[in-house]
Amino acid sequence: MSLSKNIAEPSQTRVDMVMGAVRRQIAGQHSQPGARLTSIRAMAERLGVSKSTVVEAYDRLVAEGAITSRPGAGFFASGHLPPLSLAPVDPSAHRDVDPVWMTRRALNHDASLMKPGCGWLPASWMPGDDIARALRRLAREGDGHLVDYASPHGLAPLRQLLARRLADRGIEAPPQHIMITESGTQAVDLLCRFLLKPGDTVLLDDPCYFNFHALMRAHRVNVVSVPYTPNGPDLTQLEHVLGAHRVRLYITNSALHNPTGATLSPVVAHRVLKLAEAHDVLIIEDDIFADFEQEPAPRLAAFDGLDRVIHVGSFSKTLSAAVRCGFIAARSDWIEELVDLKLATSFGGGAFSSDLVFRLLTDGAYRRHMSSVRTRLADAMGKVIRQLHTIGIEPVLEPKGGMFLWCKLPGGLDAAQVARNAFARSVVLAPGQAFSLREEACTFLRFNVAQTLDPTILPAVERAMLQAHPE
Amino acid sequence: MSLSKNIAEPSQTRVDMVMGAVRRQIAGQHSQPGARLTSIRAMAERLGVSKSTVVEAYDRLVAEGAITSRPGAGFFASGHLPPLSLAPVDPSAHRDVDPVWMTRRALNHDASLMKPGCGWLPASWMPGDDIARALRRLAREGDGHLVDYASPHGLAPLRQLLARRLADRGIEAPPQHIMITESGTQAVDLLCRFLLKPGDTVLLDDPCYFNFHALMRAHRVNVVSVPYTPNGPDLTQLEHVLGAHRVRLYITNSALHNPTGATLSPVVAHRVLKLAEAHDVLIIEDDIFADFEQEPAPRLAAFDGLDRVIHVGSFSKTLSAAVRCGFIAARSDWIEELVDLKLATSFGGGAFSSDLVFRLLTDGAYRRHMSSVRTRLADAMGKVIRQLHTIGIEPVLEPKGGMFLWCKLPGGLDAAQVARNAFARSVVLAPGQAFSLREEACTFLRFNVAQTLDPTILPAVERAMLQAHPE
Numbered sequence: 001m002s003l004s005k006n007i008a009e010p011s012q013t014r015v016d017m018v019m020g021a022v023r024r025q026i027a028g029q030h031s032q033p034g035a036r037l038t039s040i041r042a043m044a045e046r047l048g049v050s051k052s053t054v055v056e057a058y059d060r061l062v063a064e065g066a067i068t069s070r071p072g073a074g075f076f077a078s079g080h081l082p083p084l085s086l087a088p089v090d091p092s093a094h095r096d097v098d099p100v101w102m103t104r105r106a107l108n109h110d111a112s113l114m115k116p117g118c119g120w121l122p123a124s125w126m127p128g129d130d131i132a133r134a135l136r137r138l139a140r141e142g143d144g145h146l147v148d149y150a151s152p153h154g155l156a157p158l159r160q161l162l163a164r165r166l167a168d169r170g171i172e173a174p175p176q177h178i179m180i181t182e183s184g185t186q187a188v189d190l191l192c193r194f195l196l197k198p199g200d201t202v203l204l205d206d207p208c209y210f211n212f213h214a215l216m217r218a219h220r221v222n223v224v225s226v227p228y229t230p231n232g233p234d235l236t237q238l239e240h241v242l243g244a245h246r247v248r249l250y251i252t253n254s255a256l257h258n259p260t261g262a263t264l265s266p267v268v269a270h271r272v273l274k275l276a277e278a279h280d281v282l283i284i285e286d287d288i289f290a291d292f293e294q295e296p297a298p299r300l301a302a303f304d305g306l307d308r309v310i311h312v313g314s315f316s317k318t319l320s321a322a323v324r325c326g327f328i329a330a331r332s333d334w335i336e337e338l339v340d341l342k343l344a345t346s347f348g349g350g351a352f353s354s355d356l357v358f359r360l361l362t363d364g365a366y367r368r369h370m371s372s373v374r375t376r377l378a379d380a381m382g383k384v385i386r387q388l389h390t391i392g393i394e395p396v397l398e399p400k401g402g403m404f405l406w407c408k409l410p411g412g413l414d415a416a417q418v419a420r421n422a423f424a425r426s427v428v429l430a431p432g433q434a435f436s437l438r439e440e441a442c443t444f445l446r447f448n449v450a451q452t453l454d455p456t457i458l459p460a461v462e463r464a465m466l467q468a469h470p471e
Numbered sequence: 472m473s474l475s476k477n478i479a480e481p482s483q484t485r486v487d488m489v490m491g492a493v494r495r496q497i498a499g500q501h502s503q504p505g506a507r508l509t510s511i512r513a514m515a516e517r518l519g520v521s522k523s524t525v526v527e528a529y530d531r532l533v534a535e536g537a538i539t540s541r542p543g544a545g546f547f548a549s550g551h552l553p554p555l556s557l558a559p560v561d562p563s564a565h566r567d568v569d570p571v572w573m574t575r576r577a578l579n580h581d582a583s584l585m586k587p588g589c590g591w592l593p594a595s596w597m598p599g600d601d602i603a604r605a606l607r608r609l610a611r612e613g614d615g616h617l618v619d620y621a622s623p624h625g626l627a628p629l630r631q632l633l634a635r636r637l638a639d640r641g642i643e644a645p646p647q648h649i650m651i652t653e654s655g656t657q658a659v660d661l662l663c664r665f666l667l668k669p670g671d672t673v674l675l676d677d678p679c680y681f682n683f684h685a686l687m688r689a690h691r692v693n694v695v696s697v698p699y700t701p702n703g704p705d706l707t708q709l710e711h712v713l714g715a716h717r718v719r720l721y722i723t724n725s726a727l728h729n730p731t732g733a734t735l736s737p738v739v740a741h742r743v744l745k746l747a748e749a750h751d752v753l754i755i756e757d758d759i760f761a762d763f764e765q766e767p768a769p770r771l772a773a774f775d776g777l778d779r780v781i782h783v784g785s786f787s788k789t790l791s792a793a794v795r796c797g798f799i800a801a802r803s804d805w806i807e808e809l810v811d812l813k814l815a816t817s818f819g820g821g822a823f824s825s826d827l828v829f830r831l832l833t834d835g836a837y838r839r840h841m842s843s844v845r846t847r848l849a850d851a852m853g854k855v856i857r858q859l860h861t862i863g864i865e866p867v868l869e870p871k872g873g874m875f876l877w878c879k880l881p882g883g884l885d886a887a888q889v890a891r892n893a894f895a896r897s898v899v900l901a902p903g904q905a906f907s908l909r910e911e912a913c914t915f916l917r918f919n920v921a922q923t924l925d926p927t928i929l930p931a932v933e934r935a936m937l938q939a940h941p942e
Contacts, residue, residue, distance in 0.1 A: 135610040149792040149793070151580040152578050183820075320617060321822075340571050350794055
């Protein structure tokens with residue numbers, strides 16, 4: 001009596017104890033999914049607690065989704081974890097602006113949106129006429145390529161062409177070391193599936209391409225990061241991180257680093273590879289901005305010879321994001337395993353886009369297009385740097401090429417707040433919170449100079465900044 | 472002395488002991504990846520064994536890839552598991568013919584190959600002219616769709632059209648319950664990433680589409696299976712398997728099951744859903760052959776109302792495998808999570824293929840094309856059944872439509888051996904070993920009737936069978 005009396009109001013600890021007992025019952029395979037749980041009365045007797053304690057525990061477990069209640073029938077083990085979610089780890093007001101927030105807005109097709117924060121060129125800068133011409137030729141000659149699956153490794157002539165283009169950058173990758181993918185993102189994702197298992201530790205640059213953070217969550221791996229300097233990763237920090245963590249993989253850009261626009265120096269490249277060897281770390285070199293370079297920077301894959309470095313490229317930024325085509329250059333024994341993994345998970349994609357890309361690369365249109373893009377970007381870069389200066393926004397460095405400026409906001413403004421305010425004015429910005437997990441990054445924005453030329457954009461950004469000022 | 476003497480020839484157990492000690496040293500985080508291991512001399516002293524024992528243990532560990540040897544420098548922990556491989560679990564002569572073998576050969580672009588074993592229609596049966604016409608229109612009008620990324624959920628008008636088409640099959644899935652993917656395979660793969668974690672148990676039909684087995688290996692999950700009958704899964708077996716295993720997910724086809732061509736009956740559909748509910752099992756209904764049906768069969772998604780059933784479709788089999796486009800219909804809260812997962816892992820694909828598919832579905836070409844395909848397939852089905860009969864091959868059932876015949880070989884012939892012999896004659900067959908892990912399946916072949924009309928194919932198959940007869 002006295003016992004039941006002094007636990008009349010269920011205490012936190014007793015409820016927790018009951019919840020723990022039920023969780024163990026479920027986890028310990030003692031109950032099949034859908035199996036009925038011990039009744040409230042029996043559980044109360046078994047654990048010597050009041051029924052109200054058990055009721056509160058069961059109610060909380062139902063709310064958690066660990067068990068389900070069927071009116072009149074009792075409580076049942078749902079027996080499964082909830083599905084994978086990429087929702088923000090820390091959904092505080094400060095962190096709701098994250099890689100998912102960024103991607104959803106950048107890909108929003110609302111024509112009224114302006115996107116100085118997105119990661120690609122305006123449609124008007126892309127070779128639409130060349131693509132249309134290639135489409136008409138494909139319509140005439142394409143036959144099989146209009147309806148067939150791609151071959152396992154991908155279009156052979158395209159792989160031969162890519163081998164020659166990589167050789168021009170000092171990367172020795174004969175066609176049997178190259179696999180075609182549906183995009184650069186799919187290439188990195190396949191490599192993560194190939195090289196990682198849940199719980200592994202991956203090293204990212206800080207800041208880095210925001211989607212890498214979402215991709216790592218999708219692979220259930222731990223992320224550590226190293227600050228990125230104007231010459232590449234901070235070597236002291238890199239050595240420290242590799243010493244402190246069991247890092248399996250490092251994902252980075254060598255040339256025109258996203259978002260900083262920095263470029264790896266030969267010396268840093270050499271040291272990074274030495275450290276990677278000493279700590280048995282593999283490296284994915286994501287090089288999708290290669291053709292935006294004015295003069296070629298060193299590539300880790302060239303220094304390393306595709307031993308522990310895997311090289312990834314794509315044409316989404318240079319030709320078309322609508323016609324998906326990327327590639328992986330790696331050890332040939334790994335390429336064979338990657339082909340099997342690609343076939344198992346996507347059946348290898350279609351023959352169409354690689355045929356289209358091959359035609360565009362070989363008819364001279366691509367070279368002309370990219371040389372004019374590089375010139376236009378250099379102009380836009382100068383213009384936008386000057387205009388940003390007038391509203392107090394300064395890039396941390398002036399990149400040698402490409403479309404990105406990594407900029408610090410004045411007066412310690414919170415980039416997420418500025419981005420929220422700007423989005424209310426139909427302007428999609430790229431706040432530092434999406435690119436980095438560190439506090440410092442929260443006052444940075446990434447600008448795409450090709451998408452920032454519209455004269456109404458920076459005034460809107462300025463108003464968004466004023467709005468974000470603490471009163 | 473005597474000790475070191477009587478272990479002069481290293482004994483199995485001592486070598487194993489040393490290997491175990493080194494493995495523990497590595498696994499126990501005591502040594503960072505790349506860290507030097509205890510020297511041979513020191514290890515021999517520590518464990519009181521001869522140096523030759525330690526040398527043999529280290530050599531074996533090097534062969535395993537657990538440690539690496541650097542000449543002159545000693546031995547080092549490699550510290551990582553080897554990458555994921557889809558290579559056959561049991562690479563015996565009998566099992567070398569597996570899903571990977573099947574896929575590699577079916578996708579081989581060597582024009583001299585005949586492919587009665589492949590899973591798609593001949594290019595000549597596909598609507599090449601309609602696609603070419605749609606391409607020319609896209610070249611004229613496509614503008615943004617030639618260069619843009621797709622929107623997060625995928626082309627809105629296509630999702631509206633799919634909602635109407637699903638409603639015709641009794642599946643209530645408004646556009647916000649639909650996400651466009653790059654293919655049916657990518658759709659199932661995304662759902663597995665969303666719903667499964669390594670070590671989960673997945674239920675497959677036996678036999679089932681061979682690539683599901685490869686896909687499950689890629690997800691590191693356990694597979695259990697239930698025999699497929701002419702009316703759907705064997706209910707007694709299903710109840711037994713769900714009782715014996717903690718099954719998370721069941722992947723199946725409802726109409727024109729691959730490879731048997733069987734079709735789910737309404738009663739079996741009801742019972743399957745009841746059992747799934749009782750055991751809290753989710754279901755992926757892969758319905759990519761829907762438009763090959765002569766009259767509509769019941770769909771699990773229609774009975775269930777997208778509660779625990781997720782519906783998947785694609786146009787790779789009906790329009791073009793070169794222009795990739797599939798979709799997922801599911802609970803709208805899950806669609807939102809799946810959109811994030813798709814963006815993280817593929818950045819959502821391109822706007823091009825869904826635009827092309829939408830144009831083909833709406834200009835009437837698709838309806839005309841599919842009605843003529845259904846007629847041609849019905850003809851081919853009759854012809855091929857008669858021709859197979861003349862060489863002693865009999866289908867287990869005559870499907871109501873589609874392209875597949877699941878056939879038993881005469882005299883207990885081994886399908887893998889017949890397939891190897893036929894491949895030497897440039898004929899790609901689909902042996903039971905790729906579709907099932909059970910012994911019985913090893914005497915079955917799947918025939919694609921549309922790909923079996925060439926008069927030289929069955930004579931070649933007959934010779935491959937004769938060759939496979941035990942002397």
